[in-house]
Amino acid sequence: MALYSEKVMDHFQNPRNVGKMEDADGIGEVGNAVCGDIMRMYIKVKDGIITDVKFITFGCGSAIASSSMATEMIKGKPIAEALELSNKAVAEALDGLPAHKLHCSVLAEEAVRAAVKDYYDKHGIQYDPAIFGCDDCAKAHEHAAET
Amino acid sequence: MYVYADNAATTALSPAALQAMLPYFSQEYGNASSLHSVGQRAAEALQKARETVAEAINADFKEIYFTGGGSEADNQAILSGAALGARKGKKHIISTVFEHHAVLHTLKKLEKEGFEVTLLDVHENGVVTADEVAAAIRPDTALVTIMFVNNEIGTIQPIAEIAAVCREKGVLFHTDAVQAVGHIPVDVKALGVDMLSMAAHKFHGPKGVGALYARKGVPLVNVIEGGQQERGKRGGTENIPGIVGMAAAIKEATTDLEAHMAYVTGLREKLIRGLEQIPHSRLNGDREKRVPGTVNFCFEGIEGEGLLLWLDAKGVAASSGSACTSGSLDPSHVLLALGLPHEIAHGSLRLSVDAWNTEEEIDHILQAVPQVVSYLREMSPVWDELERGQTPHLI
Numbered sequence: 001m002a003l004y005s006e007k008v009m010d011h012f013q014n015p016r017n018v019g020k021m022e023d024a025d026g027i028g029e030v031g032n033a034v035c036g037d038i039m040r041m042y043i044k045v046k047d048g049i050i051t052d053v054k055f056i057t058f059g060c061g062s063a064i065a066s067s068s069m070a071t072e073m074i075k076g077k078p079i080a081e082a083l084e085l086s087n088k089a090v091a092e093a094l095d096g097l098p099a100h101k102l103h104c105s106v107l108a109e110e111a112v113r114a115a116v117k118d119y120y121d122k123h124g125i126q127y128d129p130a131i132f133g134c135d136d137c138a139k140a141h142e143h144a145a146e147t
Numbered sequence: 148m149y150v151y152a153d154n155a156a157t158t159a160l161s162p163a164a165l166q167a168m169l170p171y172f173s174q175e176y177g178n179a180s181s182l183h184s185v186g187q188r189a190a191e192a193l194q195k196a197r198e199t200v201a202e203a204i205n206a207d208f209k210e211i212y213f214t215g216g217g218s219e220a221d222n223q224a225i226l227s228g229a230a231l232g233a234r235k236g237k238k239h240i241i242s243t244v245f246e247h248h249a250v251l252h253t254l255k256k257l258e259k260e261g262f263e264v265t266l267l268d269v270h271e272n273g274v275v276t277a278d279e280v281a282a283a284i285r286p287d288t289a290l291v292t293i294m295f296v297n298n299e300i301g302t303i304q305p306i307a308e309i310a311a312v313c314r315e316k317g318v319l320f321h322t323d324a325v326q327a328v329g330h331i332p333v334d335v336k337a338l339g340v341d342m343l344s345m346a347a348h349k350f351h352g353p354k355g356v357g358a359l360y361a362r363k364g365v366p367l368v369n370v371i372e373g374g375q376q377e378r379g380k381r382g383g384t385e386n387i388p389g390i391v392g393m394a395a396a397i398k399e400a401t402t403d404l405e406a407h408m409a410y411v412t413g414l415r416e417k418l419i420r421g422l423e424q425i426p427h428s429r430l431n432g433d434r435e436k437r438v439p440g441t442v443n444f445c446f447e448g449i450e451g452e453g454l455l456l457w458l459d460a461k462g463v464a465a466s467s468g469s470a471c472t473s474g475s476l477d478p479s480h481v482l483l484a485l486g487l488p489h490e491i492a493h494g495s496l497r498l499s500v501d502a503w504n505t506e507e508e509i510d511h512i513l514q515a516v517p518q519v520v521s522y523l524r525e526m527s528p529v530w531d532e533l534e535r536g537q538t539p540h541l542i
Binding site for chain 2: 009012013015018019020029033034035036037038039040056057058059060061063064
């Protein structure tokens with residue numbers, strides 16, 4: 001289908017790092033079923049490095065592809081770097097997304113951040129709450145529209 | 148194997164229709180308004196096509212107005228009913244919440260022009276009753292417009308009963324029969340409708356051509372101003388190849404209709420029986436009151452677009468009412484009208500088969516759908532929560 005780039009279709013049909021993780025250090029879930037997209041991301045952290053990452057996603061082709069791409073982009077990276085992952089970078093790595101699907105890449109960015117936040121919370125690590133933004137889909141759509 | 152199971156979206160042009168059309172592109176290319184013999188041959192073909200289309204729905208040929216498709220026919224019917232009503236000081240229109248957008252958006256436009264529109268709710272089974280229409284009719288009701296067959300779920304509305312109610316109360320009645328013509332018997336006289344819309348490409352005719360039936364005595368207003376084509380009610384040089392193709396297709400689709408319906412109903416029942424085996428699935432719309440070929444299911448815990456993309460990869464063309472396929476935040480207005488919650492409506496699948504499909508194709512669909520549904524459920528956080536009992540199953 002011409003709706004999506006070959007990269008999106010590849011990540012949709014062969015999602016990387018898909019599945020659940022039993023012993024995750026942090027789990028982030030964003031989106032909601034009413035909007036039609038939910039992403040859950042699991043991270044394993046050692047010495048400040050994301051050593052493993054998994055995801056499961058309820059959503060359209062671009063939501064699944066965005067989750068898959070985001071996991072690839074943060075795997076093996078320091079947390080500080082993962083927190084810098086932007087929706088734009090995810091969309092670009094997928095060779096672009098249709099305009100009305102950009103919110104999927106926003107969700108992927110937010111899922112990473114939510115997983116890190118959960119890791120911080122569970123491990124009593126101090127952080128500035130301001131670094132973690134919105135997680136509801138209406139805001140994600142607005143966010144996507146702005147970018 | 149690649150199975151086309153999206154015939155409610157559009158159909159392949161039938162070979163008979165194509166053969167009928169071919170001479171009218173480059174050999175018989177005349178303008179039906181011209182006096183010379185080339186033009187007159189086009190005029191004859193136009194007349195013959197008009198008679199064929201009229202005969203297929205038991206109308207008089209003078210009651211058939213060719214249009215650029217079903218949407219245009221819907222627009223013209225509704226704007227005509229509204230204009231006629233307005234002349235008598237009647238500015239109220241009744242329809243349903245789950246009409247096609249060609250109807251709903253025309254009604255929205257009329258609302259802005261001062262008309263009042265009542266959209267009737269439909270029951271959970273996707274059917275509206277004649278009693279509900281009767282109860283909504285007011286002294287100032289100008290028009291009732293209700294679809295014959297719903298395009299997404301395939302349910303059939305009691306059109307003859309609704310027409311009887313409208314006639315009794317002296318209200319004009321239009322039905323969008325785009326999904327009905329060529330698939331179930333449509334007899335405008337027996338139904339008692341005043342106006343009826345159809346589109347050729349839904350019954351193996353060409354795209355870009357349709358027709359509006361308007362009972363003798365129902366005055367139409369133009370959507371397209373121009374020459375005296377279509378008794379002055381639709382300007383523009385007639386699309387002769389398209390119209391000839393529509394006539395050939397309607398003739399083919401309505402010949403042996405009963406036998407086709409029995410065959411397609413058999414395919415549909417096989418589909419329903421197979422898809423019902425998938426846990427936490429639901430058939431949308433009345434089981435019996437449905438057009439032979441259309442099936443709409445919801446599968447809990449998954450999203451429709453992913454389902455469609457995977458089915459395409461596995462050789463099945465289908466459609467969905469999910470938000471992602473509509474390009475908006477909301478899933479299909481039709482599924483929401485049935486009272487389905489958003490999270491269920493997102494996971495919908497429409498399969499529409501017809502006489503061109505085979506048993507083997509149904510087998511192929513029934514092999515692909517359960518595989519894709521369970522694959523997507525395995526990677527769905529919604530399904531994970533349902534399975535762990537964190538949220539209750541809704542279906």
